[in-house]
């Protein structure tokens with residue numbers, strides 16, 4: 001053997017993993033991928049693999065196929081820096097991942113073919129076993145997920161930043177008609193979609209004190225000496241766009257204990273003390289808080305907010321440092337969107353990092369912060385506006401409090417110049433609320449710190465300017481704008497409604513999936529009887545599937561030929577599920593009294609979770625179940641009325657519900673629902689809406705036409721007038737026998753096995769001050785429901801209206817919303833990613849140790 005011969009190293013061919021077997025997208029390659037992951041990743045043999053094993057193996061195989069695009073997308077930004085959207089949100093309700101990734105990769109068929117070779121006849125059997133991460137409460141979290149999908153599909157560089165809660169929103173059981181909450185252990189079977197990156201961990205402090213010191217250049221500086229620390233470990237979820245190379249990153253932080261701290265306790269023999277600190281830091285990302293406004297856990301919630309915001313900002317700053325970009329250039333590289341006020345501490349944290357760590361002057365730091373941050377408001381409800389008790393805040397974030405005082409001082413100085421001698425306005429605008437116990441108003445901090453503030457539907461954005469923040473709007477009219485919400489047509493139509501999608505593709509081609517406006521072409525078909533029948537048949541197919549699910553889950557048999565009348569959303573008094581329930585009682589009474597001529601046979605379906613501490617919402621669930629029990633057991637109701645409460649409404653269930661709905665209930669008190677997004681998902685899937693002039697309902701009605709929308713109820717200004725003019729709900733009850741009869745029946749315990757006490761709090765609210773004007777809107781609601789029944793008699797006409805709803809719903813694609821954010825708030829452009837065949841080598845070189 002010659003010792004002079006150089007070693008022949010067998011390096012992997014420098015090449016492209018998109019050509020690699022492991023990234024192959026044919027059915028054979030997917031089959032090999034499943035087999036290998038079963039064997040090597042899961043330690044299972046194909047013949048004994050369970051459905052869950054196959055789900056895991058297929059998911060890993062699909063994840064492999066995301067990696068080329070995912071790494072190429074990151075590499076592209078490193079090589080050619082682009083302004084990137086940082087979407088900061090305490091919630092990302094992303095839903096099941098497998099089918100969405102298959103769709104966006106374009107390999108649903110290939111996956112199904114591959115699965116057949118394992119004896120699985122339909123992809124659906126595998127999709128059923130997927131657990132969804134419930135990392136959000138409802139609309140706000142789901143919006144963040146739709147926006148992440150659209151950002152990637154539009155090829156906009158973006159990172160979502162949030163928290164990897166170990167326990168997401170609770171699972172809901174129904175026991176004796178009541179909601180029971182069960183911990184959501186979504187990680188128990190393993191979750192294949194995340195990539196932990198412990199080497200990119202960040203440190204975060206809490207508590208302690210601040211001190212002043214003089215630095216080496218003789219400058220006065222402040223620093224924060226926290227007493228408590230945690231580490232954030234990024235867990236990255238790839239977000240692939242629809243049939244593009246852009247694959248963005250959702251970076252969720254998991255809290256971990258710091259090593260250094262428990263060492264001290266450990267060395268002095270306090271092993272359990274050390275473990276306690278570890279447990280305390282890990283609690284940080286333990287659980288998602290339900291939005292019930294209860295005071296429980298407020299301290300931990302503020303810690304969660306600071307934790308994920310601090311990690312995220314450090315991550316963005318570090319990305320500039322890595323690329324040798326000056327910190328002053330931050331806003332050229334990042335645009336930071338605050339999804340409500342949950343991440344609003346970012347304004348103070350960014351100032352702290354820029355001033356205390358990067359030693360920028362105040363003015364420069366403020367310019368950088370203000371030109372980078374924008375804020376979206378998602379609610380006008382006073383109880384939902386975040387405020388932090390000053391003592392709590394200063395005990396956790398003393399340095400941030402100092403900075404907020406200084407931000408406030410400078411801001412109020414500006415206000416004084418504009419409104420000399422007006423003390424009232426200073427009190428109104430101040431970040432510090434001095435009425436009652438002192439508190440920090442997070443909406444004010446966000447509004448002052450941001451370059452733009454937007455509402456989420458046209459009416460809501462107007463109300464922000466007129467009612468919520470009028471003095472701010474007068475001060476900075478140019479900052480205030482609207483971006484009406486949208487939902488992704490990939491998940492909510494292409495994936496959830498394959499029958500309808502097939503029909504749409506036959507008519508307009510598949511381009512509607514990325515260009516929903518193309519659906520207006522369907523209007524040419526509105527007089528085509530055979531097309532309308534096919535459209536109706538697609539709906540019927542969705543209803544059959546849902547009927548099967550309802551039977552399996554609740555034991556109730558429902559007729560797919562009846563009208564599916566659906567209200568799914570969080571349970572809240574302002575959303576008025578009880579208005580719907582009362583209407584059901586009125587219909588029940590009509591049938592009982594032989595006055596139901598012309599009434600459409602209906603299956604009224606409810607679904608939604610109540611916050612655990614929200615008594616009235618839980619009572620509403622009990623109320624609906626009480627009605628369901630009576631109605632469904634009564635032979636007189638057979639073929640005419642059914643009532644169903646679907647337990648545990650979540651993204652996955654939503655995917656079954658939207659395609660199966662004929663009538664969408666959007667009945668909130670005008671002025672209360674900021675936008676709504678379920679309303680959009682229903683309309684896209686061809687449901688007709690019965691709704692008030694609230695949130696995005698107004699824009700839906702404008703788009704689909706007043707003749708294709710069932711309107712009822714008082715307007716926002718009429719509600720205001722009523723409120724100011726001694727509103728008396730009793731007068732409305734007395735004026736309408738159907739309403740007083742319904743209420744009498746509830747009082748008698750008819751829906752509570754004779755218990756006359758059970759629903760008393762609900763009745764007291766309705767007949768007392770009725771804060772959500774249920775009584776005032778009832779008569780008009782019933783009238784509108786009669787119109788619905790009438791319209792249902794002419795099925796061809798119904799299908800035509802339904803078709804028009806789908807055809808004109810393009811405006812509600814989240815692609816449109818994201819384009820508006822890009823143009824009017826973020827100033828970012830699409831950046832198509834090329835798959836160069838040296839993705840791997842380039843990525844390696846960027847990680848080289850210097």
Ligand code: 26V
Nearest residue numbers: 139140291292293378379384456674675676677
């Ligand atoms: C929070 C809280 C917390 C305290 C007690 C009551 C309460 C009620 C509601 C909320 C939710 C606040 C933020 C939110 O989720 N807003 C929703 O955002 C959606 C996306 O923009 C929008 O479609 C919904 O209309 C809006 O309610």
